[in-house]
Amino acid sequence: MTSDEIRAVFLSFFEGKGHDIVPSASLIPRGDPTLLLTSAGMVQFKPYYLGEVSPPNPRLVSCQKCFRTTDIEVVGDHSHLTFFEMLGNFSIGDYFKQETINWAWEFVTQHLRLPAERLWITIFLDDDESFHYWRKLGIPGEKIWRFGEEDNFWGPAGDSGPCGPCSEIHYDFGEEFGCGKPSCGPNCSCGRFSEIWNLVFTQYDQNKQGQRILLPKPNIDTGLGLERTAAIMQGKTSIYETDLFIPLLERIAGLTGKKYGSGDDADRAMRVVVEHSRGITFLIGDGVIPANEGRGYVLRRLLRRAVLFGRRLGLARPFLAETARLTIEQMRHVYPEIEQRQDFILQVIRNEEQRFGETLTTGLERIENIMAERETSRAGEISGMDAFQLYDTYGLPVELTREIAVGRGLSVNLEGFEREMEKQRERARAAQKFAGALEGAIGLDAQLDVQETPFVGYDSLEHKSIIIDLLVGNESVQTVQEGQEANLILDTTPFYGEMGGQVGDTGEIRSPSGRFSVTNTFRIPPDIVVHQGCIAEGSLAVGDEVEAEVDRDRRLDIARNHTATHLLHLALRQVLGEHVQQRGSLVAPERFRFDFSHLTAMMPEEIQEVNHIVNEKIRQNLKVYSEETPYKQAIDEGAIALFDEKYGDIVRVLKIGEPAISFELCGGTHVASTGEIGFFHIISESSIGAGLRRIEAITGRGAEEFIERRLSALTEMASRLATEVENASDKVDVLIAERDQEHKRIQALESELARIRAESLLTQAEVVNGVTVLAARVPPSRLEALREMGDLLREQLKSGVIVLGTVYEDKPLFLAAVTPDLIARGYDAGKIVKQVAKVTGGSGGGKARLAQAGGKDKDKLDEALQLVKNLI
Numbered sequence: 001m002t003s004d005e006i007r008a009v010f011l012s013f014f015e016g017k018g019h020d021i022v023p024s025a026s027l028i029p030r031g032d033p034t035l036l037l038t039s040a041g042m043v044q045f046k047p048y049y050l051g052e053v054s055p056p057n058p059r060l061v062s063c064q065k066c067f068r069t070t071d072i073e074v075v076g077d078h079s080h081l082t083f084f085e086m087l088g089n090f091s092i093g094d095y096f097k098q099e100t101i102n103w104a105w106e107f108v109t110q111h112l113r114l115p116a117e118r119l120w121i122t123i124f125l126d127d128d129e130s131f132h133y134w135r136k137l138g139i140p141g142e143k144i145w146r147f148g149e150e151d152n153f154w155g156p157a158g159d160s161g162p163c164g165p166c167s168e169i170h171y172d173f174g175e176e177f178g179c180g181k182p183s184c185g186p187n188c189s190c191g192r193f194s195e196i197w198n199l200v201f202t203q204y205d206q207n208k209q210g211q212r213i214l215l216p217k218p219n220i221d222t223g224l225g226l227e228r229t230a231a232i233m234q235g236k237t238s239i240y241e242t243d244l245f246i247p248l249l250e251r252i253a254g255l256t257g258k259k260y261g262s263g264d265d266a267d268r269a270m271r272v273v274v275e276h277s278r279g280i281t282f283l284i285g286d287g288v289i290p291a292n293e294g295r296g297y298v299l300r301r302l303l304r305r306a307v308l309f310g311r312r313l314g315l316a317r318p319f320l321a322e323t324a325r326l327t328i329e330q331m332r333h334v335y336p337e338i339e340q341r342q343d344f345i346l347q348v349i350r351n352e353e354q355r356f357g358e359t360l361t362t363g364l365e366r367i368e369n370i371m372a373e374r375e376t377s378r379a380g381e382i383s384g385m386d387a388f389q390l391y392d393t394y395g396l397p398v399e400l401t402r403e404i405a406v407g408r409g410l411s412v413n414l415e416g417f418e419r420e421m422e423k424q425r426e427r428a429r430a431a432q433k434f435a436g437a438l439e440g441a442i443g444l445d446a447q448l449d450v451q452e453t454p455f456v457g458y459d460s461l462e463h464k465s466i467i468i469d470l471l472v473g474n475e476s477v478q479t480v481q482e483g484q485e486a487n488l489i490l491d492t493t494p495f496y497g498e499m500g501g502q503v504g505d506t507g508e509i510r511s512p513s514g515r516f517s518v519t520n521t522f523r524i525p526p527d528i529v530v531h532q533g534c535i536a537e538g539s540l541a542v543g544d545e546v547e548a549e550v551d552r553d554r555r556l557d558i559a560r561n562h563t564a565t566h567l568l569h570l571a572l573r574q575v576l577g578e579h580v581q582q583r584g585s586l587v588a589p590e591r592f593r594f595d596f597s598h599l600t601a602m603m604p605e606e607i608q609e610v611n612h613i614v615n616e617k618i619r620q621n622l623k624v625y626s627e628e629t630p631y632k633q634a635i636d637e638g639a640i641a642l643f644d645e646k647y648g649d650i651v652r653v654l655k656i657g658e659p660a661i662s663f664e665l666c667g668g669t670h671v672a673s674t675g676e677i678g679f680f681h682i683i684s685e686s687s688i689g690a691g692l693r694r695i696e697a698i699t700g701r702g703a704e705e706f707i708e709r710r711l712s713a714l715t716e717m718a719s720r721l722a723t724e725v726e727n728a729s730d731k732v733d734v735l736i737a738e739r740d741q742e743h744k745r746i747q748a749l750e751s752e753l754a755r756i757r758a759e760s761l762l763t764q765a766e767v768v769n770g771v772t773v774l775a776a777r778v779p780p781s782r783l784e785a786l787r788e789m790g791d792l793l794r795e796q797l798k799s800g801v802i803v804l805g806t807v808y809e810d811k812p813l814f815l816a817a818v819t820p821d822l823i824a825r826g827y828d829a830g831k832i833v834k835q836v837a838k839v840t841g842g843s844g845g846g847k848a849r850l851a852q853a854g855g856k857d858k859d860k861l862d863e864a865l866q867l868v869k870n871l872i
Contacts, residue, residue, distance in 0.1 A: 001112070001233040003226060003244050007063050007334070010087045010224065013107050014061035019089060022062040024335065027286040028295065030641055034158030036295055037067040037283075041088035042162070042202075042221040048092045049162040049202060049219050052649040053632040058094035063087050063226070065282055065335065069298050072305070073403055075275050076268040078191075078238040082302065083279035085226040093217030100199050100220050101133040101167065108169060108197065112233060118172045120145065120186045120193065124152040124165035130201075134167070145186050154200040154221070162202045162215065169197040171232050196232065197224045240271050244330075248274035251326050256313045269309040276306035277323035278331075284345045285338040287581050289597055289691035290352045301397045303349070304356050308400060311360065318353045321346045344579035347599045348691060355690075356395050363394025367401060371408050380409070384416015391417075392424070453529035457494035457505070457669065458626070461550040465490040465509075467542050471530075479541040480516075488516060488531040488540070494550050495531055497523035501585035502562055502668040507550040514538030516546075555669065557589035560677045560700040563624055563670045564614065565594050566654065567680070568697065569640070570662045571613035572596060575606050582642060583692055587668065591683070591698045598693045602685045614680045621675030622657040626666075629653055640664045679703045747784075754785050758792040765797065768872045771822065772800035775868035777861060781806045783813060783852060790817040790850065801827055803836060803868045805861050812840045812855035812864070823848045832871055839864035 001009070011021050025044035029035040035043065041064040047053040064086045071080040091100070108114045121144045123130045134144050146152075154166045170186040170193045178184045178192035186193050202219040204212035230242040240249065249260045252273055258266050283299045290300040303320065310319055324345060332339035370386050373379075382405050390396040402412040456463050469489040470477050480486045488509060495518060498504040504521030515537040522530055531548075540546070565585055572580045576598055584595035602610075631651045635641060639653050640663065647665060654670060656662040671677060678700045688694045698706050718728040721735075757778055765774040774793060778786070786804050793802045794817045802817045816833035829851040830844075837844050837853035840860045844853020855864070 001230075003230045003242065004334075006112075006226060006229055006233060007085070007087065009111055010107070011061055011063065013111055014059075014089045014103075017059065017089075017103060018057075019059040019061040020057040022060050024063060024065045027065055027067050027283060028288065030635055032158065034160060036069065037298070038064065039066055039068050040064070040221075041066070041086045041223055042090060042200075045090055045092065045221075046161055047630075047632045047649070049215065049221075050205060051216055053630045055092045056636075058092040060090040060092070061088065062090075063334070065286075067279060067283065067298075072298075072301065073399060076272040076309070078240065078271075079194075079228075081227060081239070081275055083275070083282055087224040087226055087229075088222050089220070090222070091220035093219060096218050096220060097130055097201055098133050100201075100222065101130065102137070104169060104197055104199055104222070105134075105137050112229070114171065114232070119143075120170045120172055122147055122152055122168045122170065122186045124148075124167070127152075127165050127167070127201075130165075130167045147187060151187050154198070154202075156206050160206055160208045162219065162221070163204050163206050163212065164200055164202040164218075166198050166200040168195050168199070170195050173237060177237070191237075194228050194232065195225075196228050198222060240274070245271075245274055247330060248277060248323060248326060251323060252313070255319055255322070256315060258313060266313060269312045272309040273306050273313070274323065276302045277320060278327050280306065280320065280349060281324045281327040281331075281338060281345055282335070284348045285335075285341050287579070287597065289348065291690070297397075300352065301399060303352050304360075304395065304397060305400055305403075307353055307356055307360065308404075311364075318350060318357060320353050321349045324349055341577070341579045344577060344599065351599060351690065359394045360396075363390060363396050366390060366394060367396065367404060371405065371410060374410055375408070380411060382410055382412045384413040384418070384420055387412050387414075387417040388420035388424075452527040453490065453497075454492045455494075455496070455529065456492055457496050457550060461494050461507075461552050461555060463492065463494040463548050465492050465546055465548050467509075467540060467544045467546060470540070470542055479539055480535050481539045482514070482535050482537060485534045486516075488518075488533070489528065490531065490546070490548060493521075493529050493531070494548055495521040495529060496550075496555075496669055497521045497529040499523055500666065500668055502558060502587040503589075505550045505555055505558075507548070508536075509540075509546050509548045511540060511544045511546045513544065514540045516540055554589045556671070556676075557700055557702065558587055559669050559671045561589070561592040561698075561702075562587045562666075562668045563656070563674065564677055564680050564697065564699045565592055566656060566662045566664055566666070566670075567614045567617050567674065567677075568594055568610065568695065569596070569664070570617075570656075571610040572598075572695075574613060575609050576602070582640075590702050591696055594695045594697070595688060596693055596695070597691055599691055601687065602693070607682050607685055611680065611682055617656070617661070618674045618677045618680060620657075621673050622661070623673055624654070624656050624670050625672075626670075627653050627655065631665075634665060638663055676700075679707075681706065750782070750785050751788055754781075754788040755792055758789045758796070761789075761793065762796055765800065766869070768869050771827070771872050772797055773869055773872050774800060775803040775865045776805070777865060778804055778806050780808050781813075782808060783815070786813065786815040786852075787850070790815050793817070794819055801829075801832065801868070801872055803832065803865060805836075805865050807858045807861060810858060812837075812842065812858045812861045814844065814853045814855070814864070816846075816851045816853075818849060820849070827872075832868070835871055836864045836867055839867055 015021055025038060027038050029038050029043055041062055045060065048055040066086045067083050072082055074080045075082055109116055121134050121139055123144060123146055125146050125148055131144055135141060152166050154163055156163045173192055179188065179190035184190060184192060200221040202221045203215055205215050206212045227239040227244060230244060231239045234242050236242055249270055252270050253259055260267060260270055280299065280303050288295045288299045290296050306320060328338050328342050338345065367390055370382055374382060387398050387401050390401050391398055398412065398417050405412050467488060468491050470480050471487040472480060472484060495505040495507065498521065507518050509516040509518060509531060514535055516533055517536045518531045518533040520532040524530055565587060569582055579597060581597045583597055586593040628650050631647050631649060634651055634653050641647065651665050652667050654664055654666040656674065680697060680699050681703050682695055682697045684696045686694050714725055714728065718725045721728055721731045723731045761774060761776050764776050765772050786806065789804060790802055799819050799821050801822060804815045806813050814833050814837050816829040818827045818829045828848040830846045830848060833844050833851040833853045837855050840855025840857045842853055842855030845851055
């Protein structure tokens, strides 16, 4: 059976058992910060298992894209993978052990037609119930092995979540593949047995402290590895010999001229390249971009490891885009998203591979030198400082350095590396200026009994409330007086606390006895809204009934900008492609900032088109409205969510238009219709890192003020040019052309002046030890003029050393020139000018023929020139 047939038969089998077929989720887990990447089929069903959301059907089946980082360094053997496909059937509180075991046996023996005598079973130590069900199917007791938690208990996907004991089906390749030991059986590492299906009986919820609580209803989570099953069904002992990998291996063979199977080292390198090519393609396809931390670091590490092993195969030029293209051709019928994002995937790969290729050769030379030094000195370890330099300067992930070192019998001081990394982080933190309300929030949550502050500001900007706490300098107090700065907590509030990129509200909180000016509003855990400010009049006390009023104009400015971010996101995806994903934002009253994934700078016409689309949606005055819905339901209906954001069970969904043209999870404040935004304009687009762009834009009053300033500046410019605004551009063109003409005339005059000065300097030449030397000070000149004089003097003297000095823009400047005959005798312009400039506190260099330098102390120019004769 082909891999496609196995996939189809599995899904069809369980569909026939009443299961709904569910598409694969993204490799980036949505709304689950406990997970770096989707590592199992059950990840997308976690809310169902926890009872947070009701499933559409308690019986589900899927073929899930999975990625596990634990095996990266061992990929290259015959069995380990980072990216793989997991076939699985799932029960959410419906059937349990008996049905799961019966159906698994039915599928492998009747649909895959695997011989029963080739199959062995493992169960958890005390799972007598599973033992009973397997025995009822006719499996001999001696072929059912019991194991402990390390082998037969499935932990949570992340640091918490559903878990439980498991039972596994293992395929026996035969005694000839075994180690020959009496203890050889399932879970033996000799290679005789291959685990193909894991049946997890999910009955616990494990918290972050490791405590397990019984779930309301037991569940089923199974995983049948497609790659391993394909190897068995195709009569292979290695997954790399299946139809999933052979086309990729053939492509690498064509690129390198090496045949797979010709040698262990080459075979391992080929396996690394093809396996990582698949992982790279799917990671980028799901929105991961190379970075120095998190998912982006996993991708960068994978890509650079593939490039390194490609070099070992003789692939000096970029090649990963070719293997990625073949991966897309192979897998697009199963995962159409990779074909839709093909251009983006290939461009990310090309950019990263080229960037790493530029430093790899030097980096490999450096690590080779380090290892040779360690071997000579009989030191068995690469220092943390060296490992850090290889990472920081040459882009070699420390894991790659360790892998290379192990091949030479060396280790890497990982603790020392981490210390150097922490020093770098400290330097980065020290370079940043920390400001804002959260600094003042440190320790506040420990002072408060309240858990959350109900927010009523979606519907009202004025609200009667009660002061439940006052804090001065992080200490809880009962009253605050006029002039005191304080943090104020209300039982309910219309003030929006900074969150999701939207800044906090400002305004006033009043009572008959006093008035509090709110300068900022922020949140502290778990969800307490803190009003920061000072007492403008009178006094306030805990228990006072107050009127809380948000600054209406400022809130509306923020709302215009926030709704505009949603329209901008929509427009960017239309103009640039579906690969665009929001990666951050800052929504303030004056303007907003929107960070998104995209590889290249936007073209002016693309920026213009985005402006037009957003403003067209504004003119259409589309309805803006929100709904509260279960998180899983919102995602299933197509809502856009930020991957790294943690969402609750119930989420607020913001929609624009009927039917909705924009559909995003968002807790911020917005206008009621797009017409209220008024006008939108992008003021800048820039890079903030590899594959990340930033747009700054304005709306409403901010846009009006911006346009007024621009028009005023244009009018002023036209007035100074003595022309109309419409003709200002033409007038500037004329002035630029005149300036360019004058510049050319000046250069011609300077060249003529340089010739005249050069001729006048010839008489100052002296002979020192048989060498003609000319060291002279010339009137203030640009470097270009000095070069022209140097060339003329060298031509006139035929043989000689020339050093010219001048003061230009209040700093000393030097030029040195040496004729070819003297270069042959060892005279070097670069070395000479470096010594001369040193007298003035400067430095420089260049070639033996011509060199230049700059200094700091112009008063020592003549002293520096006097040094020339001594140097000669």
